[in-house]
Every structure is written in C-alpha cells, then in structure tokens.
Amino acid sequence: MTDRPARRTQEQRRAETERRVLDAAMALIARSGSRAVTLAEVGEAAGYSRGIVYHHFGSRERLLEAVVDQAQRFDIPGYQGDGLDHLVRIIEAYLRNVVRRTPSARAFLQLWGEAIAAAPVLAPLFARRDADFRQLLADVVRQGVADGSVRPDANPAAAAVLIVGLVRGTGLQLIAEPPVRDVPALIQEAARSVRGAFAVTP
Template structure:
C-alpha cells in the first residue's frame, strides 16, 4: 500500500504549528490522498473513508473538512488547477500572457504531477457524472474568461488581429489544451510536452498576431 500523503512543508523540528497551520496541512494531505486515489483507481474509488485512511486520518476528519464526497471533489478540482502555470497570474492580460499560458500549460502536463492527472480524469468523468458536471463547467468557464480577456486586451493594444473573436479563441484553446492532456494520460510517449508547447505557442502567435 502506498505511504500516506504528507504536507508539502513539514514544520521545522521543535517548531510548534498554529491551529490554522495544522488545519491547512491536514486539508492538503486529504486532497493529496484523494488525488492519488483518483489516479490509481478512478473517481468511483474515492470515498471519505478511503481518503482518510490513505492520508492517515479518520473518516470523521475528512467529513469535518469537506462534508461530502462531492465537496471534496469540488475542492480537488479547484486546487489542482490553481496556479497550474507558475507566474502567469502576475502577467497583465494580453497576447504575451496567452502565449505564456499555452506553452506553460503543455509543459506542466509533461511533469505528470498527480494533482494535474487527477484533474484531467475528473474533467473527463464530468461529462457523464452529474455530481461533477456543475463544478467543472464553472472551472472551464473561468478558464475561458481568462482567455477571452487576453484576446480582448490584445485587440485593444493592437497586438492581436481586430477580427479575432475572443469567444471562439477561448473555446479552441481550452479544447486543445484539455485534449492534449487526455492524450498524455492515455499515451505519454506520444506527447513531447516541451517541444509541443513551443510549437503550439508559435501556432497561436502566428494565428493571432496583428
């Protein structure tokens, strides 16, 4: 059996953590455990009891933090995509941010992180699982909104073609990125993430540049 997840930032020996720090560490460990179960056995294998056991806690602790399996999966979907491309949130909206996001997203897919793989598996499952669909529609719309903002900002500053439709670009980019991620899950050797990220970034730069 895999070892239980541990917080990413263990305390310094002798240092006493606050109650909030302990709560944050416990929540992170539970989400790590849930991601591992999704990747290993699929969404249906995730139960509050199994998540608690994997993380080294009781089911009661999982219930205390999340309340239900759906709330746990919602939290996993949110945290696994937050900050997926390091540094992109610090850039102003526009073509440059869009290209950094596209290349960085594909590059991160190549790292095969457990949380990223879990997100893609949950996203695919959301097409037929009612308990997941609302959360993932919300996550996808937030992603598309950011992409639309980048295209609109590029049009405004003259770096993006005036006839580019932000809505169409957003749907196309999101579909491409998610599709590459699913291909990577099915056949990792078929996707050279670093090379592909640069190639796709170049494609969108040529397609959108004014």
C-alpha cells in the same frame, strides 16, 4: 538548554490535515478515477480516519469540489505588455504543468473526463470553472487586440473555446501516454499554432 520547536497553531494543524487529505484524494483519483473513491479510503491513505475527512469537508461532494479547485491550479504568467505573448505563455505553462504528470494534473484530467460523461457532481463544478478559464482567455485576447498584438477581427469568446480545446485535448493525450517523445517540441508547436492563428498579419 535547547530551544523547543514552536507548537503549531490549530489553524496550522487544520491546514496540514486538509493538505494531506487533498493530496491523498488526488493520488487515488489520478490512479483510478473518482467513482470508487470513498471518504474512508481517502482518510486511510492520508493517515487519518474517515471521520477526519468528513469533519473537514462534510461530504464526498465537498471533497471532490476541493480537489477540483486544488488540482486546477497552475502558475498563470502575468501580462507584460503583449497580449499574444501572454496568451502563448499561459498555454505553455498549462501544458508544462500537465507534462510533469503530477497526481494533481492527472486527477484534474481524470475528473474532467468524468465531467464530460455527465457525472452529476462533477459536471456543474467543471461548467463553472471552465467558464472562468474561458473568460480569462477571452480577456487576454481582448487585451491583445487593444495592445495591437492580436489581430483586430479576433473573436475573444470563440478564441477562448478554441484554446481550451487545444490545451485540454493535448493534455489528455500527454497524461494518458505521451504520443511523441519530444514533448517540448509539442508545446512549441502548440505555441506556434496560437501565434499563427491570432497574430496580426503584415
């Protein structure tokens, strides 16, 4: 007598369907952007029908919102007592995620480019998420000022804008066509630039 595999719950089946749909959507967007992507195309790429995609997400706009949420995720290092080091490790983690050139990273930067071009669905989604990312970075800068690792005259809000520009601009270049062969050296230069800009001077 052999043990039968446990039957998946409805919640597990739903989560699996949503994961496959999001993976398919990110792959399609990474390849050609979001403008031409339809629910039917996503459903077919995921191995389902358009109806399944509609059932789980309700609309193309809701699907794109879920893609933005999923594609933006990367493992953010924790604070270990040194705010400047924390800031640098966040930047390194962000750029390493881009360098992996996964469909999610490519899809995120494709969508961000469309949002910059004022895509009506994407622009407000990215406005909110970019504000959250800037807030995170500003809080890290404040923590660095408090623990003495970041120069006390640093402006957290301005620093956050500068850092987002650094990682997004570098990320766009890396995702399109890496401009340098030694990508780890590029990440190291980004880290060195941030340390030089915000470190406490002797």
